[in-house]
Amino acid sequence: MKMIVAIKQLNHEGVQGSQEFIIEILMLSLLHHPNLMSLKGYCTDGDEKLLVYEYMPKGSLEDHLFNLGPGKVPLDWNTRMRIAVDTARGMEYLHVKANPPVIFRDLKPANILLDNEFHARLSDFGLAKLGPVGDRTHVSTRVMGTYGYCAPEYAMSGKLTLKSDIYSLGVVLLEILSGRKSIDPNRSRAEQNLINWARPCFKDKTRYIQLVDPALHGRYPWRCFQHFVAIVAICLQEVPAHRPLISDVVVALEYLASQPYYPESSGSRNQSKPSSSHQDYSRY
Template structure:
């Protein structure tokens, strides 16, 4: 029986806002004992990680502006600074009617900037929450260096006195997790085409972090609640408080505390504390499985054998005849059989236990872009034929495990 160390705990049965990030010290214990070594992060912290972020005990708007990324890297895009009073006015004093949700950082409100009439999302740091000053600064610096259509845009921030707030572009359709796991009678469920579009968009955002940013960045917290959706289900990655500069030069990994979210954390990372780009690939595979199956990464309302999504899926990967059992029942058979097989094969590759067996994000992007381009129409073509039309697709297929 496989052991997936980041999948323990009972937080998954609560709202997404209660998802807890995990922390673990470096350990050489066997995988069967890893669960015991993982602790829920209980308080804010400022550590030596991300050494380019200097003393953070006295953060101000001026401090954030002065903390530049390494000289050799992506140019920093200056984010706007806001006063606390401006953001109070934008949210009508954080009116309950404008409340959008809550996460580890704190509460999120819809707001309207008075000088531009722009609709925005405003996150307010909870001083007693799971994220601290370090995460706030990392978020500002990472998004200041980033510019990609599949990453949420940071408009600005406020670091005035003890107030810590982040101002983002407003994403009207909310999070992927909300669409998959919160049933609302006035909202249609995600169809197959929307799911593949979201998966491809999220993959392109991750590819930008891994391959296009300089220095490259490991996301470290890829999950449904951090994938926000704009009009027509345009996906953007958000919440970069745990982002980490990846290994450079001939280095293969970054040694760090194990942090992430239960159910999404790569077992090899949890066991060793060695963070690699493939750690994100595992998390992406879990998210892709959620999109395909409609199941949660961890769901303690299910039987013991089905609580961990990856553990439940692994035996089914070995028999193609069981693939239809993995499709989200909400789809009611509305999916292309070949498309289902291919997407499950990609997910199976991403959640393999050995890091060197996982695909590169560029190959995942190529394969998912192809699947997203194959529009499924249940009225005219119930089973969408597929063909290998690209080198990247062939690369994915050639690396497939026996599924």
């Protein structure tokens, strides 16, 4: 039986590559979930080391958010919600179902791969770390990951917790919402750091509209959009204890995904325009 697979070759530069290769094999041999990449096999021959994965035909989330070439259609609202839910479900498995829990540590759009139906799977477990158990509150480790996605307390002290992943998830969710990169040197100085630019908007509902990706062309449900901004904001809290548990994030995102946007039948209720409602969205 023929099978299309994806091959990942070890980067030969430095010892870290070999360590990541071993960690990836161990993690994906033990962890199994529909929203995690499936490792089909691996091979080594001297310095040559290869990982064999299932093939994800739609590439990465990064390709569809930031690398849209001619003829590529931007992700619609419903697809973005599906990807957000799948990503959070994968994280929930790592944090809650895995024993001991696993801190992914390198969540970013490049590590979220998509199948033909745009269902998402987390990939690249080379930096994953077993989380704290028992009375331990954190894991002390060398700071690794990608600039722009690391939680501030981890970047400053090397103290890694499950809440560090929640911050990274918040960054990715904000990228899904806005279509902007976490760090973009091509923008004006005030907008190069996505989180710093977005924080004032979180505090003022009249500015929420500034956060939405123009590529959506107004095709999204306004109330669900407000909920989504609230989820992003709470995940990006600077104090780790103020960030939600991943299971709560999953419940909130699943609710939004259960309210799909159908422009042809939604009428004015789903139009992208500020609502006069003063409902409190903080519980999401």
